[in-house]
Amino acid sequence: MKILVVNCGSSSVKYQFIDMQNEFVMAKGMVSRIGMSGSVLTHKPHDRSEVKVTGDILDHIIAIQYIISILLSENHGVIKDKKEIEAVGHRVVHGGEKFAESVMIDGDVLRIIRDLIDLAPLHNPHNIRGINACMKALPDIPQVAVFDTAFHQTMAPVAYLYGIPYVMYKRHSVRRYGFHGPSHYFVSQRAAAMLNKGYDEIRTITCHLGNGASVTAVNRGKSVDTSMGFTPLEGLLMGTRCGDMDPAVILHIMGREELSLHEANTLMNKHSGLSGISGVSSDMREIIEAMNEGHTNARVAFEIYCYRLRKYIGAYTAAMGGLDALVFTAGVGENSAVVREKCVENLEFLGIKIDPEKNRAAVGKEMDISSPDAGVRTLSIPTNEELVIARDTLRLINSQSQ
């Protein structure tokens, strides 16, 4: 079966077209600047070079049509007939408490995703747009929703409730949801495979360090705690997000600087994190570069970033009563040996110890970077959220047809 995996943003659609027989990515690409001048489709077939197609891509429906036509095109395509697209898997950010796993999309499901806009006003509307566009362009094939939050639905109240009146949970669904689910799921599974253990045998901490960053405690195959909370703002220090802080800070600042809700929100989400502390960049590579050139605040930002993660590793080890594998993934996690080294500094007492040489060698590839005598395996594992979405799509279709 061949599956189209779709990830819709406000003005972009990322896609991969995967042959599930051998999980081979036949083509991937992205439509950007939807609804603006200069909208463009960038497409890379597996066996030919990348092409760019410009056009009046006014909305997500047209974007999906562009993607389908290029998959079918004689010069750049990878299939001959539209029928070869046998299913679509959609990334949907928020599944709330309604979806603890992926689902086949029907009218009811779509309505619930729409109801959840309240919890993810920035993401769910675009995801819905993408689903509608695919239903229109490919009306007869199954569509599956894979949620960022679903993997974390195994958390217990002790991990997901906040210390505010319980009625806020009941009335406004305020609780920890967690994000990056498909990524944490994928790399924790890979970790078990690398350790030659069953998924339900090991305790893993997975650190997804991209532009947004979160860390999850996966206890014997189940997410038991994760650092992102009600929104993706909580937890680790990120590129432009502040992560954990005393909530009274923002009330104080709002008063002192006379900020509106919107301004306070932007302050924490877009002006903070690595960028806000260093004043240099939100990109870890540039932070490290500036730090090496002696930039003081770049060093401070770097150290806060790593210190915060180190604390979480300790906390989650305690939460699970021990640890078997520590995983680094996503842009920074897969590629930055400097960050990995700093994050595990002084954690030998937990059994975490990395081999500096292996650590340096692990750039964008799956590798065990621990020293031979370490009690805990530290792993660098490239994530693959698209594959998780495609696999779930396949699984649901197979289970339905039975």
Next chain:
Amino acid sequence: MAKNRIVIVGAGIMGRGIAETIASTGTEVILLDRTAARAIQGIEKIGEDIDHEIEKWGLTVSEKKAILARIAPSTDLQVVKEAGIVIEAIPDKKRQKLELFKKLDDLCPDHTIFITNTATLSISELAAVTHRPDKIIGLHFLNPVPKIPLVEIIRGLKTSDATYNKVREFADQLGKTSVLVYEYPGYVTTRIIVPLLNEAMHVLMEGVSTADDIDTAMKLGYGFNIGPLALADMMGLDVVMSWMENLLNELSEHKYNPCPLLRKMVRAGQLGVKTGQGFFKYDSEGNRVKESSEEVRVKS
């Protein structure tokens, strides 16, 4: 995209605010004014406004780039030939607006909707000079447009349901809460705020309290974000007075008679924030200079 352009006519403070608001939702817009200098200056001023918002943490530098990239300056009225929506934001002078609406009606395709941002003029009167009275509607934004979450949608006598529904959807896309108003002078916002401001000026003129205390009383007593006198300063005292005169002309009601203190200050050129002196004193950045001795003192 081409046949559904959004064109704003008038790069003044309202036109700029509307352009920034539209562009910040990801939609492209053309900002039109009579001379290239005015149109380009309009874009520059939007840049300055965004800089202030960045200082207040409301936007980021990359968002500024993206917003400005979506606003194209122009002096050529012919661009409206491909417009789905034209927003008129020229000064509130009836003769000029009527002329502009006639010209737009000749140039635009039949489906184009005309939106006027007038605060006080009659939509029905503007509609009457066109051949599309069903497609003429008012959208009353309040200054500063990007920050005020409200817009009044004003239906003229002949505005169609289809036009109203489209424009309400447009307001939704801009992230504004809209209220429906049937055409009547001053709509809801202007009509209710103006007598309140005027009364505050009377209280000041009669020596009942100081400007600062009047504002404090209303702020803390009734939960206003800003006191009435500071609000009048922000709006511009000349603008407040012209609204009152328009309401007085239309409705002949004594309650819209501008307070003598307001008339006096306008004649003296003390127009509020924009001149650095109104009921309070302001620096060149428009920030309030806190000196009670600088407040308007009224001797009775």
